[in-house]
Amino acid sequence: xxxxxxxxxxxxxxxxxxxxxxxxxxxxxxxxxxxxxxxxxxxxxxxxxxxxxxxxxxxxxxxxxxxxxxxxxxxxxxxxxxxxxxxxxxxxxxxxxxxxxxxxxxxxxxxxxxxxxxxxxxxxxxxxxxxxxxxxx
Numbered sequence: 001x002x003x004x005x006x007x008x009x010x011x012x013x014x015x016x017x018x019x020x021x022x023x024x025x026x027x028x029x030x031x032x033x034x035x036x037x038x039x040x041x042x043x044x045x046x047x048x049x050x051x052x053x054x055x056x057x058x059x060x061x062x063x064x065x066x067x068x069x070x071x072x073x074x075x076x077x078x079x080x081x082x083x084x085x086x087x088x089x090x091x092x093x094x095x096x097x098x099x100x101x102x103x104x105x106x107x108x109x110x111x112x113x114x115x116x117x118x119x120x121x122x123x124x125x126x127x128x129x130x131x132x133x134x135x136x137x
Contacts, residue, residue, distance in 0.1 A: 010036035014079045014106075017041075021065040024076075028068060038068055038076045042106045044117070045082035045091035054094050069099045077102040081109070083118040083129065085136035092137045105133060 010031060012019060024038040043063050047053040053060055060066065068076050078100050082088040092103055107130060109120030123130050 012036075012039060014039040014041050016111075021061065021063070021067070024065040024068060028072065036075065037102075038065055038072070039104070040064060040076070040078045042079045042081045042109060042114075042120075043091075044119075045080045045084065045087040047091070048094045049087045049090035054098065060098075064098070064100075066098075073099050073101050075102075076100065077104050079104045079106050081106040081114060081117070081119040082133055083123065085132045088133045089136040103137065105130070105137065 010027070012027065019039060019041050021040075024040070027036060027038060040063070043053075047063070053063065064078065065076055078095055080088060080091050080095075080103060082091065082105070088105065095103055106114075106120050107123045111120060114120035115122045123133075
């Protein structure tokens with residue numbers, strides 16, 4: 001039974017204003033077997049390419065579970081949103097340098113704000129754009 005429990009995985013969908021680094025830390029602490037993935041809230045790729053978030057330690061810590069990356073990097077998934085292959089490439093490059101090993105492109109968020117930015121679920125209307133972004137990543 002213990003072997004089965006260790007293989008089961010808890011995974012919480014990325015949720016705005018919920019799955020922040022503090023929530024992810026709590027999730028990790030209460031899991032007795034470390035059998036879960038920690039998914040971040042979506043971070044727009046241009047936060048790295050234009051906003052230079054990685055140069056501001058306070059903003060970076062508010063968006064990424066840096067403490068978890070130190071010894072739990074295999075189970076941290078950072079979700080990015082983008083409609084630009086170049087922005088996605090720059091974000092992934094920066095995230096990898098920060099120690100992130102798993103990056104997810106958001107192609108499912110139905111939020112009106114996200115749709116207006118031409119990313120999230122609206123990307124599914126343009127599969128060639130998705131392919132270009134994934135190739136650039």
